[in-house]
Amino acid sequence: MTRPTIIDVAKAAGVSKSTVSLVLQNSPSVSAKTREDVRKAMQELGYVYNRAAANLRSSQVGLVGLVINDLKNPFFAEFATAVQMAISDAGYATVVANTDENPALQARTIAAMIEHGVSGLIISPAYGDEEATFGQLTRAGVPALQVLRKVSPRTDLFPFAAPDYAAGGRLAAQHLIATGARRIAFVGGIEDRSVTAERLSGYLQVLAEHGQQPKILHGRPTRAFGRECADRLISDPDCDAAVCFNDLVALGVISGFASRGHLVGRDFRLVGFDDIEEAAQSYPPLSSVHCGISGFGQQMAATLMSWLNEGARPVAETRTPVDLVIRASSLVG
CATH class of the missing domain: 1.10.260.40 (lambda repressor-like DNA-binding domains)
Structure with a gap:
C-alpha cells in the first residue's frame, strides 16, 4: 500500500x-x-x-531522487554514478534507489521520496503498474524525467530520453553483414517491451534490406540467458553471427561457447550492446554498440537542473547518438 x-x-x-x-x-x-x-x-x-524531512526541506537543501530499475547491471550503475556526481556538482543532494525491476517497490520508493520533499526525479523505470508510479507523480506535480526506458506514454508530463537504440541495432547488423555473416541471430531482451522492440527494430530493418531471415531468441537480458543460448546457436549450422540485446547476454554467449570448445571471434561473430567496461576486457574483446552512458547521465542531470532552476521544461523525447566499437569478437578470419 x-x-x-x-x-x-x-x-x-x-x-x-x-x-x-x-x-x-x-x-x-x-x-x-x-x-x-x-x-x-x-x-x-x-x-x-516526518519532522527530519521537514527540517531538510526548510534548510533549502536541494534534493533529487534517482530511481534505477537494476543497479546490478553495470550499464545502469555507470549511468547512476554519472548523474549523482553531476547533481552533486550542481549543489544538490541525491537519494539513489534500486527497484530491482519491481514496480510495487518503485511506487513505494517514489512515494517516500515525494514525502521527503525531493525537488525532482530521474527515473529509469521498471515495467508494470504504470499508474502506481506516474499517477502519484502527476498528483504531486514533481518534475520527473524518465530515461533509458519509456514506460509512461505521457512524455508531455514526463519527458523521455535514451540513446538511439534503433540506430545501434542497425549499426551492429550492418557490420556483421559486411564481415560476411550469412545468418544473424538476435539474442536476449524480453518480448513486448519497448526497449527490446527498439533494439530489435534496427536489426530487423537491415536483415530485410539484405534478404536475410531473422532468428530471434527472446529472454532475460542476463549472462545466464546468454550462456543458455550458446547450445541453440552452435546447433544451428546456418547461424554464424549474433547481435545481443546487451553486453551481459553477449558475455554469457562467449562463456557458453568456450565451455563447449568453440571460440567467439574464430567460429562465430558476436556484437553486444551498451559497451560496458568489461566488453573491452573480455576474451575475446567484445564488439559493442557504444551508448556513451556516462555522458548521457551528465546530460540528464544538466537537463533536470535547468528544469528546476530555470523552468526550462525538456522536449518530449530526446535520442542521443550511438556508435559501434569493433573488437575481435566480430572479426572472424
Missing part, C-alpha cells in the same frame, strides 16, 4: 498543501476548525509527519 503524502491529506481535508504544512508547523494563522479537519484526515489516512 502506498504511504499517504501531504497531498493526500490536503485532498481529504479539502484544503491546500500549504495549509496542511501550516497545521504541521502549529501555525496560529490556521483556524481551529481547519486544524481539526486536517488532523482528522491525517488520522484516517494514517499519515505520519
Whole structure:
C-alpha cells in the first residue's frame, strides 16, 4: 500500500498543501476548525509527519531522487554514478534507489521520496503498474524525467530520453553483414517491451534490406540467458553471427561457447550492446554498440537542473547518438 503524502491529506481535508504544512508547523494563522479537519484526515489516512524531512526541506537543501530499475547491471550503475556526481556538482543532494525491476517497490520508493520533499526525479523505470508510479507523480506535480526506458506514454508530463537504440541495432547488423555473416541471430531482451522492440527494430530493418531471415531468441537480458543460448546457436549450422540485446547476454554467449570448445571471434561473430567496461576486457574483446552512458547521465542531470532552476521544461523525447566499437569478437578470419 502506498504511504499517504501531504497531498493526500490536503485532498481529504479539502484544503491546500500549504495549509496542511501550516497545521504541521502549529501555525496560529490556521483556524481551529481547519486544524481539526486536517488532523482528522491525517488520522484516517494514517499519515505520519516526518519532522527530519521537514527540517531538510526548510534548510533549502536541494534534493533529487534517482530511481534505477537494476543497479546490478553495470550499464545502469555507470549511468547512476554519472548523474549523482553531476547533481552533486550542481549543489544538490541525491537519494539513489534500486527497484530491482519491481514496480510495487518503485511506487513505494517514489512515494517516500515525494514525502521527503525531493525537488525532482530521474527515473529509469521498471515495467508494470504504470499508474502506481506516474499517477502519484502527476498528483504531486514533481518534475520527473524518465530515461533509458519509456514506460509512461505521457512524455508531455514526463519527458523521455535514451540513446538511439534503433540506430545501434542497425549499426551492429550492418557490420556483421559486411564481415560476411550469412545468418544473424538476435539474442536476449524480453518480448513486448519497448526497449527490446527498439533494439530489435534496427536489426530487423537491415536483415530485410539484405534478404536475410531473422532468428530471434527472446529472454532475460542476463549472462545466464546468454550462456543458455550458446547450445541453440552452435546447433544451428546456418547461424554464424549474433547481435545481443546487451553486453551481459553477449558475455554469457562467449562463456557458453568456450565451455563447449568453440571460440567467439574464430567460429562465430558476436556484437553486444551498451559497451560496458568489461566488453573491452573480455576474451575475446567484445564488439559493442557504444551508448556513451556516462555522458548521457551528465546530460540528464544538466537537463533536470535547468528544469528546476530555470523552468526550462525538456522536449518530449530526446535520442542521443550511438556508435559501434569493433573488437575481435566480430572479426572472424
